[in-house]
Amino acid sequence: MAKYQKIYHELSTRIKNGEIRSHTYLPSENELMKQYGVSRDTVRKALDLLLNYGYIQKNKGKGSLVLDLNRISFPISGITSFSEMVKTMHGEIKTIVHVFYEQEADEELKQQLHMEKGKVYHIERIRSIDDEKVILDIDYLNGEVIKGLTLEHAQNSLYKYIENELGLKISFARKEITVEKASKEEMELLDMAGYDLLVCVKSYTYLEDATLFQYTISKHRPDKFRFVDFARRMEL
Amino acid sequence: MAKYQKIYHELSTRIKNGEIRSHTYLPSENELMKQYGVSRDTVRKALDLLLNYGYIQKNKGKGSLVLDLNRISFPISGITSFSEMVKTMHGEIKTIVHVFYEQEADEELKQQLHMEKGKVYHIERIRSIDDEKVILDIDYLNGEVIKGLTLEHAQNSLYKYIENELGLKISFARKEITVEKASKEEMELLDMAGYDLLVCVKSYTYLEDATLFQYTISKHRPDKFRFVDFARRMEL
């Protein structure tokens, strides 16, 4: 790990622990240079990470103010996958793999996954929290990029397989959140508790070399959906 | 404006225009140094902005790949306010100021706005698109920070007043998206078209010096809600 990442890591965990308290100022960049024995640019890169992830706010002439993380609970960034989401939740989680097969990409999938031809994995999983079936995840994965997927992997975590076993790096995602009427099938698959709408999170996930490898639609029962975001004001 | 911001601005607009096409590589950092007559660090800062806002993807040993912006439509970042949202929409927009008064902060508001005592503006606005009342915005503003608000300002844009007339700078926001049952009052205020749920976007907005000045609940009719996000994978 690079120096500036180590410094970011140390400072962020100390802020999370409460060892560095919110509403106080971090040591100045000059001071941090001395403490860590690095150049100012290295310190600044670490602070840039803290800034981007909402840990601090920098003020000219004053210093780096530590923000109050508990005002809205973590995580700062949006949901990336079910397994990341459940970390922040309580309750017993189960996954039922409802659909799992490999198919030739049809016209719509070719367009969604931006591929010419080839195989696509189609996976549907029902997620239950405390024995209530409240989330339906529908995944389409480019079979030319992700190879050797099994039902086992779908039962556990797709991301773990992709990152750890295939050694691919997930880089970025584009997400869209809308609310849609549940279909009859969906009403039967999930425990709808009287609701007839589902919150749909559509996401397109890309690898480090910018190849799109996954298109996911994650449908949540409205009362079990929550999305938290931290955003700095767009410049320009 | 700083040099690196100018370079960012030029490159980003050229990407948006299509003058620089997606799926091509930008000139190398070395090349950009020469073209703009700046140091490598300055070029890199400009590229960092492009990276953060989802314009490019950098690959070691290869270069900076221009991403396809139209895959999911803009804006890249989330909603910050109604007036920013409508820029990306079609249809005729109207605002009705439904509630506007100044009140002494009660216990709940003191906690939400993180203030000891003082006045709070309470504003409720109904937003209509093509004469359908589909959004209810409820704003609470710290009256000790934001002074001299009038009904006029509420009718137009609060942010314009705060940034242009008061000269304050809005810095960052924390947002939470959930779905809740509409109350009887809300059902009457809005054209619900048979829906009984509302998508609630709660946001806490901060100034540059990290003072919280606004707490907003924006309630959207489910079919009129859409949120787009671009996220890089969290490191560490």
Add this chain to the structure above:
DNA sequence: GAGTGGTCTAGACCACCGC
């Protein structure tokens, strides 16, 4: 091996803040 981006350094000047 030449070119790319990733990291790190040392030094400089500026605008802003608070005393």
Add this chain to the structure above:
DNA sequence: CGGTGGTCTAGACCACTCA
């Protein structure tokens, strides 16, 4: 005024990609 963060420079070494 001294200290803070914001910007910019010039130079260095590394790991990676591609021919």
